[in-house]
Amino acid sequence: MLKINHKRDSESGMIFIASTMGVFIILSLFAFYLARFSITETRTGGYHMIDIKARNLAMTGIEHGIQLFKPSRSMSELSGSFNTGDYTVSFDTLNNESGSSLPYSNYLTIKSKATINDVERNLRLILSSMPEAFCFSYYGNNLGSVTFNEDQGTISGDMYHNGNVSTDIVLSGIKYNSTGSGGTQLTSPPSFPTLVTTSYEALLTSAASASGPYTNYALHFNSSSDQVHIPNHSDINVGTHTQRTVEAWFKVDDKTRSHKQTIYEEGGTVRGLNIYIHTNGTLYGGAWNEPGGESNWNGHWIPW
Structure with a gap:
């Protein structure tokens, strides 16, 4: 009986050791995959942070390009560096970021490419050399009943008119008006000022008659x-x-x-x-x- 009990005790111990080893192996595998997942997440998070920094650096390049273009309209390629990154800025007067033609001749594309380590970000900005405040407008002393016609050719760009618009006057762009005849009616038309040009025209007539x-x-x-x-x-x-x-x-x-x-x-x-x-x-x-x-x-x- 004593011999049989000893054998049973040995078998129980072996089963316990085997169970412990199984749990250890399972925990080791779980720890391995957890560590691998943690490393992947850390690497992904690091790339994400560098990606944000590269994007901000590309925006810095865009701002640099605007500041240089503003005073002299210079479109020379430029480059710079900040901390551990570099950026280059170029100008394209013909195409946008997808290679399609720009809609108006006064538009240009500013391209900024920033690189930090092996992360690269590209930004594009469409810039108009003529502010929208100077888009073609016709006001004058008009109560909304005059049809605007252009005998000298068509207009490229948007226009605003307090009245009707000739259907073939705008080559490219939108014709906004207060009536909808010949163009797109504004839901909330702007306040078209009434300009009395009598005094100004008299001044021009007087200046035109200057002698000598x-x-x-x-x-x-x-x-x-x-x-x-x-x-x-x-x-x-x-x-x-x-x-x-x-x-x-x-x-x-x-x-x-x-x-x-x-x-x-x-x-x-x-x-x-x-x-x-x-x-x-x-x-x-x-x-x-x-x-x-x-x-x-x-x-x-x-x-x-």
Whole structure:
């Protein structure tokens, strides 16, 4: 009996050891796959972080390209680096990111490619060299009953008109109008201003009749006391207006002279406005209204 019990105890111990080894092997396999999964996730997360950094670096390249294009319209290829990454920026005046032709001649594509280690990101930006604020518009003294026709050719781009539009006037683009006749009617038409051009046209007629060497209808000021004096008028300095527009075309031979160069000025010591070029070459515009019974404002000037 003692011998039989010993044999049974040995078999139980072997079964226990085998079970323990099985559990150990299963746990080892589970730990192996868990470690492998953790490594994969860590590597994937690392690539994701680098991908975000590469995207941000490509956006930096886009901004760099815009800043260089803005002052001189230069489209030379450029490159740069930041931290551990590099980027290159190029310009395409013909095609977009998919290789298709750009819709308008004033459009261009800015391409930015950024690389960090073996991660690469590409960004594209379609830029218009002519702001949308300057898309073709026709306002004028029109109450919405005039049909706009163009005898000199078609228009490339969108246009807005307070009235009907000739069906063949726009070669490419959308014709927005207030009636829907010949174009797409705006659901909420903008406030088309009424421009009375009588005074301006009279000025052009007067300038066109100038004699002598002033055939370009411009005035040349070559002395410190040269000026054009405009008499008091209700449209200018002796009238009350909620809005005012002052427009002037000018060219200066030297914008950094030792004294300020006044382009336009009206008013006097207590109230008025002026536009001038500072000695540092910056164009300033400002106004003042000092009477205590009014705004008691000493004025403010902003650079343009």
